[in-house]
Amino acid sequence: MAFSRHTEDNLWTLIAAPTVWAFHFLLSYVVAAVECAPNSDIFEPIGGTRLLVAGITVIALVAIGFVLWRSIREWRYHGGGYRHNEDTDLxxxxxxxxxxxxxxxxxxxxxxxxxxxxxxxxDCR
Known part of the structure; x- marks a missing residue:
């Protein structure tokens, strides 16, 4: 049984990166809102929140980078190119x-x- 390094793409692989982007957007702004919503001291530094958003950002960039790397590898394996006007599976x-x-x-x-x-x-200004 031979294993191929190449996989078939479908709509799930197509929407993987935008989904990660959407969750990153949601989490980043929810974290910032939870920190800044009490509005008790708007000049207080939000260092912990900034670190959490930085961590979420790194995780999202790694996930999207993996999807990007994989899709470039697959696209080049099939010859690259920009014209896909035939009605074939390839x-x-x-x-x-x-x-x-x-x-x-x-x-x-x-x-x-x-x-x-x-x-x-x-800060929360």
Whole structure:
């Protein structure tokens, strides 16, 4: 029984990176809201919250990076290219792989932009 390093892509692999981005967005802003919502001292540093958001960000970037690396590897294995206009299983596979590459890259940048406010703002002002 031979094992292949290549897998078939489907809609689950396509939405994996945007889902991680969405959960990162949700967790980052919930953590910040829990810290800043009491509004008792808006000038108090939020160092612990910033570290937690940084940790969540690193985990999200690693997960999205894995999806991106895997989809690039699969896309290149099938020849790369940008034209997927045939009605074949291979063209559908290549289309899903390239779409996953684009969505994962967008999600990677999105996670960085979501984390920027929490990592650059020192208090709840």
């Amino acid at each position: 063209d559908r596979e290549r289309f899903l792989e390239f779409s996953t590459v684009l969505l994962a890259a967008l999600s990677f940048v999105g996670v960085i932009f979501v984390a920027m406010p929490a990592l650059t703002i020192w």
